[in-house]
Amino acid sequence: MEPxxxxxxxxxxxxxxxxxxxxxxxxxxxxxLEGVNVIYKPEYGKVLMKLRKPRITASIWxxxxxxxxxxxxxxEAKQGARRxxxxxxxxxxxxxxxxxxVVNVLAVCSMPFAIRLIDFTKKNRPIASYEPELHPAATYxxxxxxxxxxxxxxxxxxxxxxx
Amino acid sequence: MLSNSNNLSKLYLSVIEDVIENMRELILDEGLxxxxxxxxxxxxxxxxxxxxxxxxxxxxxxxxxxxxFVLQLPPNYGQNFTKPTASMVNPAGQNVQSFTTKNNGxxxxxxxxxxxxTYPVQIPAGVTLQTASGQLxxxxxxxxxxxxxxxxxxxxxxxxxxxxxxxVVERRDLCSTSLQPAPVVPSTVxxxxxxxxxxxxxxxxxxxxxxxxQTTEQKPLIPLVPLxxxxxxxxQPAVQPTVQGNHVLQSEAPPVQAPFSLHTQMSFQPPYQPxxxxxxxxxxxxxxxxxxxxxxxxxxxxxxxTSASTQMQSLQVKMETVLPDGSAFGASxxxxxxxxxxxxxxxxADMSTHLExxxxxxxxxxxxxxxxxNYNDALADIIQLDGPSDSSSDVEEFEEEMGGAIGENDxxxxxxxxxxxxxxxxxxxxxDGKSSSGDDSVGMDEVTVEEDPLNSGDDVSEQDVPxxxxxxxxxxxQYDKIHRSKNRWKFYLKDGVMCYGGKDYVFSKAVGEAEx
Numbered sequence: 313m314e315p316x317x318x319x320x321x322x323x324x325x326x327x328x329x330x331x332x333x334x335x336x337x338x339x340x341x342x343x344x345l346e347g348v349n350v351i352y353k354p355e356y357g358k359v360l361m362k363l364r365k366p367r368i369t370a371s372i373w374x375x376x377x378x379x380x381x382x383x384x385x386x387x388e389a390k391q392g393a394r395r396x397x398x399x400x401x402x403x404x405x406x407x408x409x410x411x412x413x414v415v416n417v418l419a420v421c422s423m424p425f426a427i428r429l430i431d432f433t434k435k436n437r438p439i440a441s442y443e444p445e446l447h448p449a450a451t452y453x454x455x456x457x458x459x460x461x462x463x464x465x466x467x468x469x470x471x472x473x474x475x
Numbered sequence: 476m477l478s479n480s481n482n483l484s485k486l487y488l489s490v491i492e493d494v495i496e497n498m499r500e501l502i503l504d505e506g507l508x509x510x511x512x513x514x515x516x517x518x519x520x521x522x523x524x525x526x527x528x529x530x531x532x533x534x535x536x537x538x539x540x541x542x543x544f545v546l547q548l549p550p551n552y553g554q555n556f557t558k559p560t561a562s563m564v565n566p567a568g569q570n571v572q573s574f575t576t577k578n579n580g581x582x583x584x585x586x587x588x589x590x591x592x593t594y595p596v597q598i599p600a601g602v603t604l605q606t607a608s609g610q611l612x613x614x615x616x617x618x619x620x621x622x623x624x625x626x627x628x629x630x631x632x633x634x635x636x637x638x639x640x641x642x643v644v645e646r647r648d649l650c651s652t653s654l655q656p657a658p659v660v661p662s663t664v665x666x667x668x669x670x671x672x673x674x675x676x677x678x679x680x681x682x683x684x685x686x687x688x689q690t691t692e693q694k695p696l697i698p699l700v701p702l703x704x705x706x707x708x709x710x711q712p713a714v715q716p717t718v719q720g721n722h723v724l725q726s727e728a729p730p731v732q733a734p735f736s737l738h739t740q741m742s743f744q745p746p747y748q749p750x751x752x753x754x755x756x757x758x759x760x761x762x763x764x765x766x767x768x769x770x771x772x773x774x775x776x777x778x779x780x781t782s783a784s785t786q787m788q789s790l791q792v793k794m795e796t797v798l799p800d801g802s803a804f805g806a807s808x809x810x811x812x813x814x815x816x817x818x819x820x821x822x823x824a825d826m827s828t829h830l831e832x833x834x835x836x837x838x839x840x841x842x843x844x845x846x847x848x849n850y851n852d853a854l855a856d857i858i859q860l861d862g863p864s865d866s867s868s869d870v871e872e873f874e875e876e877m878g879g880a881i882g883e884n885d886x887x888x889x890x891x892x893x894x895x896x897x898x899x900x901x902x903x904x905x906x907d908g909k910s911s912s913g914d915d916s917v918g919m920d921e922v923t924v925e926e927d928p929l930n931s932g933d934d935v936s937e938q939d940v941p942x943x944x945x946x947x948x949x950x951x952x953q954y955d956k957i958h959r960s961k962n963r964w965k966f967y968l969k970d971g972v973m974c975y976g977g978k979d980y981v982f983s984k985a986v987g988e989a990e991x
Contacts, residue, residue, distance in 0.1 A: 349991070351959075362962075362991070 328383040329416035332393050334376040334407035368392035386414050416474045423467030948975045962991040
């Protein structure tokens with residue numbers, strides 16, 4: 313019933329989202345033209361830069377805010393973000409690695425047993441909510457941890473930890 | 476990829492010529508000599524050849540100029556024309572197969588000599604040849620088209636470039652109607668060679684000496700203007716016998732322009748020389764004999780040429796352009812052109828404007844022809860298929876592989892300033908930022924402790940080792956759609972040129988997949 317009680321369970325972090333600022337205005341066009349592995353999305357006003365080493369996709373805004381997604385660990389997220397800032401620095405922008413913050417961590421887990429969602433929800437009334445018509449999983453929120461866990465009847469859990 | 480290389484060669488050559496032609500006016504307006512254009516063209520072509528991006532460019536070039544021409548045969552020829560790519564003329568051979576009967580108007584079948592055609596080419600009698608420019612020439616007698624390095628008579632209508640200026644049919648009819656009835660119509664006749672020469676777009680200064688329309692009375696001439704670059708077209712001496720009896724087009728006489736070096740140039744046409752500058756009746760139906768073959772006077776197709784009063788001028792110009800020697804030709808052509816220009820005849824004015832788009836040599840010839848012809852206005856309606864209305868795709872089109880919108884162009888200048896401002900502000904507020912960010916972080920990673928050690932992030936960077944842009948394999952094209960799913964990319968491209976492995980490939984559509 314409680315998610316991930318068992319230590320033997322494998323909790324796999326699938327995604328870490330981090331943001332940081334460069335503290336300087338970025339010229340998206342320059343980045344798009346001169347950068348490597350970039351996708352320019354003018355309709356959204358941002359540039360996507362993908363890194364291979366830590367598999368990371370970063371959305372870069374002209375204000376200097378950068379959102380870094382796709383990392384598999386927090387450390388990796390930070391490393392990737394620094395690399396990204398380094399790349400921007402090489403392009404000629406006076407970037408500073410400022411305000412790095414991990415915003416989201418997504419992990420998945422799987423119970424070896426099935427879960428009866430209706431009963432579960434009834435027992436955890438205020439914390440868990442279940443709307444089968446909207447979503448097949450029950451949502452369990454932990455306020456203190458700011459975590460949202462989605463529990464599926466198969467026993468799979470999706471844990472979204474956000475700030 | 477033989478066909479591809481052929482097409483590619485043609486494409487590149489056509490591009491080169493288009494550019495050169497379009498530049499011609501500008502260059503001339505600037506007061507520069509045409510030599511500049513010629514030099515540019517030579518340089519360009521040599522570079523293309525050197526790059527080996529195109530196979531056999533040189534070959535194609537020669538063959539294009541020399542062997543591509545459009546032959547229109549009346550349907551009642553009853554022959555099976557081998558289609559252009561077929562063995563129209565086997566390179567080694569001489570015969571243009573399937574030319575047999577005489578032509579008598581009617582619908583026309585068109586075909587062009589395959590690029591691989593090499594001279595000499597023999598065209599049987601009765602064939603109506605149409606130059607790329609659209610002029611029709613009727614061959615009443617078997618014609619031997621040869622590539623004459625020197626002192627030989629090229630006969631080729633076949634040397635015209637494939638570009639067509641004018642629909643043949645229309646002209647033909649008009650020509651026939653206009654020409655034949657009037658035996659001596661100064662303008663019409665023929666200027667057989669000249670129109671041929673001028674019409675083809677080869678910028679090559681090939682003035683086939685044969686182009687000199689020697690016209691006998693009332694016989695339509697067959698223009699045998701070879702448009703080869705290097706090959707001087709020199710009517711063979713063998714032609715003489717009939718020629719002598721012919722009136723030279725230029726016999727129109729009067730304004731024999733002194734500076735014409737044609738006299739000397741014409742030496743290659745022994746039979747023609749004497750009559751050249753005599754004021755003989757302008758031939759409208761001249762009889763031009765080449766290699767002992769009589770040709771009917773051509774029906775001038777290029778009716779757009781205004782009929783100039785000064786046929787003599789045109790003749791002279793033509794003669795000038797018709798040079799046995801290519802080099803000399805160039806020089807004389809220049810002189811001729813200038814003289815023609817100086818003449819400033821009303822007709823010439825039209826001609827010059829008309830000719831501006833033509834290659835130097837061709838223009839001269841055409842000017843001459845223009846003056847001589849009485850072109851109907853109807854003929855001026857012939858559609859020009861090349862030049863601005865050319866449908867061939869350009870070689871270099873814009874590269875738009877990624878959506879490279881230029882939305883922030885305007886801000887470029889401002890960017891740096893803004894960046895500076897932002898920097899300054901950042902510096903000032905760095906302390907505030909640190910404190911605030913410190914508050915924000917809720918037990919998460921330290922936010923701003925090391926802001927600046929980014930400089931020491933030498934370890935951090937790397938990974939941009941693959942210099943992707945140093946590759947030699949490049950595609951320049953337009954894109955229909957670029958799609959990506961995760962790291963799988965799909966490209967739907969169009970109208971482009973791909974340089975792969977040093978070779979150039981042209982495509983109108985390309986689909987690609989890649990994984991990043």
